[in-house]
Amino acid sequence: MFSNKEEFKKHFLQKLEMMCGKSFAESTKEDQFDTLGHMIREYVSTNWIKTNERYRSEDQRQVYYLSIEFLLGRLLLHNLINLGIDQVVEEGLCELGIDLDCMTEVETDAGLGNGGLGRLAACFLDSLASLGLPGHGCGIRYKHGLFEQKIVEGYQVELPELWLRHGQVWEVRKADFAVEVPFWGHVQAASDHERLSFHHMDAETITAVPYDVPMVGYHNDTVNTLRLWNAEPSLFPIHKDILKYKRETEIVSEFLYPDDTHDEGKILRLKQQYFLVCASINSIVKRYHVKHKDLRNLHRHVCIHINDTHPVLAIPELMRVLMDLGGLGWDEAWEITTQTISYTNHTTLSEALEKWPIRIFQPLLPRIYMIVTEINERFCHLLWERYPGDWNRIERMAIIAHDQVKMAHLALVGSFSVNGVAALHTEILKHREMKDFYEVFPQKFNNKTNGITHRRWLLKSNPELTSLITEVIGDSWVNKPEKLKELLKFHNDAAFLTQLQRIKQENKQHLAQIIKDQSGMIVDPSSIFDVQVKRLHAYKRQLLNVFHIMHIYNRLKEDPHYLFYPRTFIFGAKASPGYYYAKKIIKLINSVADKVNDDPDVRDKLKVVFLENYRVSLAERIFPAADISEQISTASKEASGTGNMKFMMNGALTVGTLDGANIEIRDLVGDDNIFIFGLNADEVLNYKGYHSIEYFHYDKRIRRIVEQLTNGFFSGVDDEFEAIYDSLLIENDQYFVLRDFDSYVQTQIAVGQTYEDRNKWLKMSLTNIAHSGYFSSDRTINEYARDIWKIKGAAH
Structure with a gap:
């Protein structure tokens, strides 16, 4: 498209004047984005036509x-990367005084x-x-x-x-x-x-x-x-x-x-x-x-x-x-x-x-x-x-x-x-x-x-990690992501692990800035970033996560000396407009956030963030910054999940049930590199005689948390959470939140202890990245193409 940045700048300035009828000095960010976007689309049009003609002729x-x-x-940066011109364009724009990252923010x-x-x-x-x-x-x-x-x-x-x-x-x-x-x-x-x-x-x-x-x-x-x-x-x-x-x-x-x-x-x-x-x-x-x-x-x-x-x-x-x-x-x-x-x-x-x-x-x-x-x-x-x-x-x-x-x-x-x-x-x-x-x-x-496309969820969203991987194993993994397994030979390489930690910390600082810009809240990038971002649904059990946060808060209030590694819990989710129950859980997350974040006794150890309007561009900033990937659906209910794969590819460790693709992640990385808890699918599907009220009566932690939903613990919400209370005790807790609570809490204790051993944690993180190539959508699509669709590419 452009052999060098000088050629790019020349075409860009000419195109901008032709499209916008104004000089570059008068142009807005929107003008500049539209100009570059049209240049890219016009360029790919030739191959677009040729592709369709090739399919017809062959x-x-x-x-x-x-x-x-x-x-x-x-799509702007994604298309630039796929076309292989991102570097030339970025350098050319920089010399014109335009930051490519800022330009990408113009796109909705x-x-x-x-x-x-x-x-x-x-x-x-x-x-x-x-x-x-x-x-x-x-x-x-x-x-x-x-x-x-x-x-x-x-x-x-x-x-x-x-x-x-x-x-x-x-x-x-x-x-x-x-x-x-x-x-x-x-x-x-x-x-x-x-x-x-x-x-x-x-x-x-x-x-x-x-x-x-x-x-x-x-x-x-x-x-x-x-x-x-x-x-x-x-x-x-x-x-x-x-x-x-x-x-x-x-x-x-x-x-x-x-x-x-x-x-x-x-x-x-x-x-x-x-x-x-x-x-x-x-x-x-x-x-x-x-x-x-x-x-x-x-x-x-x-x-x-x-x-x-x-x-x-x-x-x-x-x-x-x-x-x-x-x-x-x-x-x-x-x-x-x-x-x-x-x-x-x-x-x-x-x-x-x-x-x-x-x-x-x-x-x-x-x-x-x-x-x-x-x-x-x-x-x-x-x-x-x-x-x-x-x-x-x-x-x-x-x-x-x-x-x-x-x-x-x-x-x-x-x-x-x-x-x-x-x-x-x-x-x-x-x-x-x-x-x-x-x-x-x-x-x-x-x-x-x-599978997920590693081109967006690693190359695009985590360029520093991409550069580090390419530096040590070459770039052939981009076309054959299964070659990420070559990273395993750096399992005991202290210098590599240090670089891995540096990149994670920088990504956490970037996300901390986004949180501050969106909410005004200051979070500590050295705390554990514990993340659950996905569609809001009862079976995905954001409620279990919230109950764990309430439990930690209660412990910290009871015992200020309770040993707990500082943690920032980050949520992002939309509830369908007609899904009343899911909306109540969003309100509960935010009520817990208000309670926790305003309390001087705990705010140095515990923060809760709900990032509004969760979407792809926000996800691209969240996944590289996560330490913990919450994949805690009721076993047998999540078909696969793909967020688990994106987190894994960016070095986060999974806390999850044996559900969906969590099982295949476990099989690849081994039991020592994932945190599994709770009932498995067979146990859920064949569970006889579950009575949630028994867990309410016999576990004082659960009783306290559930009572806090309705006893005035949250000021100014009246009967806001009665539907959640009723779902757990009157409707017998369809998704086994109370049944899995203790297992989840014990696993989270192990997570905190493991995180304090930084060398061990980084090795676990590296193991997850190295095995994530299996979950590239290229592998999935090749299987569809071979076994179901019976289609072949140009190279076949």
Whole structure:
């Protein structure tokens, strides 16, 4: 792109004047960011076009990854690193008086996701491009994302996430590829003596307009595509109230995860899901038709992957396209569909396996409902032949039952591959949660343990550690992250360990400054940074962490001489707007923070920080600074986790249950380099006779903490935490917080004692970094490409 910094500066200044119509001296930070962003996008456009032409000319099988979330974060520095021009650009900007770090702060995080599901999808797109594999993403271009979180008097307040207010430099609008998406209306059948045809009549249509974002591979010429669909009014709507129609149209791509407590929210959420799959499937088929005429060969050239249950309507939609638009019969269409669609399950929680009431589904999507009904009838007939008379089994496995459409069941029946995302998770799916389906379709089930892109979560977020690693083992680990294991030979190298400690300390100082800037709070970078950042959910047990903090506070108040290594507890989490209980836990964390941080008796030993509006760009500062990674979900409930991998890669030590990928981390680093506590998955799943009230009565530490929720310990909150109190004692503590409390406390004591042996701690940290290469998403994507998608890169 630029052979040297002088050439860069020349192009940059020319571009800025052309774009902004002003001199460099008059330009703002926003002008400078937009200029550089457009320069990068224009540069990659050549390879973007060449990549697509190569896929077409070589007739490569391509995968399309459908996901309701893509949590991209900021792309400027990430793209510069992948293009290999970050150094030239940084030096050139510096000579112009521009700090690249400051410029990156101008970019807003793309509001396209919430948690691990969306970040995983973003990591996968990075790996697909970096491995030169023909794979693209399909999502929704949310105008306001999830929400911007503010903490006001300890409460979460949701504001619109205005990430598009200044435009989006990376996207290209492709109005000529728009797709009409139909809702409501009715289906009319017609016969031409040879076959029945179906026509969706009087439909209310929405136009899905694609905005394409380039996904730039690392140091190669591959540029894949993330296609984001924007909902816009159709040119000729049949709706009588145009203003109402316009509003109902645009809201489809306005917010991620609308509150579906009531029917209005359910309808909107189901609309979003069909909007995504209808637009994507039709676009994919249209692209296929550029090279091929016969839809009967679609599955040989295309794989469509659905990321969790949200895009499962891709199955009946592909059937609709093949039959209603392609003229195929049911059997042909079903054969093609079930060889085209693959599915990843991300949860064992039944409430996350979506079910839609027929009274909403049928009128909103009449043709799709007809197809799902037929799929259900044929599947139940298959079950009857296999298990004659076993009505209970058929009822359990039916796609439509009890006036509901079960999306996970549809996914299991209509896809050729079903994978879990960690070894334990997959085994739970096979032998417990989806046992009935595993018995019918054992060949479909497989495991693909999640991964993260080390290019963002190490190269980008922790450049000092990256430089140290490259200095001692060379740079080949960047393309082959498993080579990080070569670091193990420095296990007893005092000079290397000293450097490792220096880098961690500098990262902690940077995070301490962010905390001060955001909250005004001063934290001690020499204290243990104990971090839990993730989506707020009861099963992730932020509550257990809070109870431990309350226990420490109580101990310190009772005994000022209690030996305790100073610790800073750092939280970051968003609770879904309609998740009442999770919001109460956020309020509790902040109430504990107020109590602890204002108390002169403990504030030199204990601090509690809640960082508002947790997002990718903030995470990039948190992971390198963490000493402790809290991965304390109730065993069997967390499918995999990816935060555990990011912390590990940056040298934090895991405090966790044997859940999700924690098990595989333990297997790699060994029991001596991780802190495991609590019930395991088998114990949780087979626990008989748990009575939380017994732990309340017989453990005075627990009794004191739980009583503090409601006895006035927190001033000015009245009955604020009664819901938490009731969940523990009246509702019998569904996630075993009280049962695991003592084990957690004892483990945390061991953590503090280990941290005081700095040499031992640093060796443990090094061991975790050295084994983290296994959790690169490059490994995960290579497994998907080989075992499921059957795609090959340019080098193959």
